[in-house]
Amino acid sequence: MHMISSVVASAPGKLMLFGEHAVVYGHPCLVTAVNLRVSVQVTRTNQAQVTITTPTTVEPFSTSVEALVAATTVPDNVKFVALALKKFWEFSDTGFGVEISTGSEFVNASGLGSSSAVTVATITALAAVTGVSLTPTQLFQLSFDTVLAAQQGRASGFDVASAVYGGTIYYQNQGAEIRPVAVKDLPLMIIHSGVKASTPQLVGRVARLQQQYPQHVARIFRGIAALVNDAVPLLEQGDLESLGQLMNFNQGYLNALGVSTGRLDGLVAGTIKYGASGAKISGAGGGDCIIALAAPAAQNKIARFVQQNVGLSRITAEIGAAGARIEPNRTEI
Ligand code: PMV
Numbered sequence: 272m273h274m275i276s277s278v279v280a281s282a283p284g285k286l287m288l289f290g291e292h293a294v295v296y297g298h299p300c301l302v303t304a305v306n307l308r309v310s311v312q313v314t315r316t317n318q319a320q321v322t323i324t325t326p327t328t329v330e331p332f333s334t335s336v337e338a339l340v341a342a343t344t345v346p347d348n349v350k351f352v353a354l355a356l357k358k359f360w361e362f363s364d365t366g367f368g369v370e371i372s373t374g375s376e377f378v379n380a381s382g383l384g385s386s387s388a389v390t391v392a393t394i395t396a397l398a399a400v401t402g403v404s405l406t407p408t409q410l411f412q413l414s415f416d417t418v419l420a421a422q423q424g425r426a427s428g429f430d431v432a433s434a435v436y437g438g439t440i441y442y443q444n445q446g447a448e449i450r451p452v453a454v455k456d457l458p459l460m461i462i463h464s465g466v467k468a469s470t471p472q473l474v475g476r477v478a479r480l481q482q483q484y485p486q487h488v489a490r491i492f493r494g495i496a497a498l499v500n501d502a503v504p505l506l507e508q509g510d511l512e513s514l515g516q517l518m519n520f521n522q523g524y525l526n527a528l529g530v531s532t533g534r535l536d537g538l539v540a541g542t543i544k545y546g547a548s549g550a551k552i553s554g555a556g557g558g559d560c561i562i563a564l565a566a567p568a569a570q571n572k573i574a575r576f577v578q579q580n581v582g583l584s585r586i587t588a589e590i591g592a593a594g595a596r597i598e599p600n601r602t603e604i
Pocket of ligand 1 (some may be wrong): 287292294382383384425426428429470553554555556559
């Protein structure tokens with residue numbers, strides 16, 4: 272098989288700072304990219320064959336271009352990459368042979384946006400390897416369409432925007448508004464609950480609540496949106512006390528929506544007890560991660576609390592990481 276050309280691209284994971292769930296209904300949220308990246312290598316070949324290798328595939332997934340073009344379903348463990356490839360083929364009106372392999376800096380870190388990152392990195396690499404130049408808006412739209420196809424339903428796209436643009440962004444209404452926020456200093460601790468959550472299940476639970484109690488849920492969403500808007504100047508000023516308080520209010524709303532758990536509540540309470548100025552779920556809830564805002568002086572005590580509790584683990588990452596990019600010096604994953 273002849274290799275025509277090869278490109279490595281990467282995209283960052285994310286943390287939701289404020290506004291989860293309400294963002295699915297068109298309200299704003301604040302999301303920051305983290306420096307845990309997914310990398311994707313795309314090698315174009317001159318055979319009409321597709322091979323996808325990911326950290327979770329035992330055997331590479333292999334099929335013909337023709338079969339993948341016609342496929343209505345793809346295996347779960349290569350879903351985002353395979354659907355991204357199909358979207359890109361549709362967009363560029365071609366089908367071509369490729370070998371794709373993915374690698375990730377995420378280890379036991381569910382909830383940090385690896386699905387959206389792998390989607391964005393795949394499309395970035397596909398565009399580069401075929402000489403197609405995509406605007407950030409096109410990259411966002413193609414990637415968001417892929418994620419919507421993969422999840423068959425409601426997704427706000429905030430994680431896709433974060434992977435495309437990086438930094439910290441204010442995101443609203445399926446990407447109708449995306450603007451950067453200049454965050455001053457945000458000493459966040461990321462703590463994984465040890466429980467993997469199902470975003471579709473939790474989004475479904477909120478949808479049912481919204482159908483049953485539309486006015487109450489609308490009020491909660493408006494409350495969350497107000498916190499998001501009030502948090503913007505506080506992030507720009509680095510007002511940790513007030514930001515912490517807004518995080519606690521946001522957590523209260525998430526509790527009211529029924530997406531927190533006893534374990535997450537205990538974790539939030541524990542970090543606050545040991546000195547965090549605020550803490551909340553980051554993402555869908557049900558498990559995955561919480562974030563706690565804690566000045567450096569308080570972080571040791573909180574880290575000890577995390578260590579002493581079975582299943583909890585601290586994830587160290589920097590926020591405001593760069594968005595999707597080509598990695599010109601890398602030739603393999
Ligand atoms: O837990 P995650 O990273 O899948 O975040 C889900 C955030 C939601 O607002 C609940 C869903 C969405 O698509 O915005």
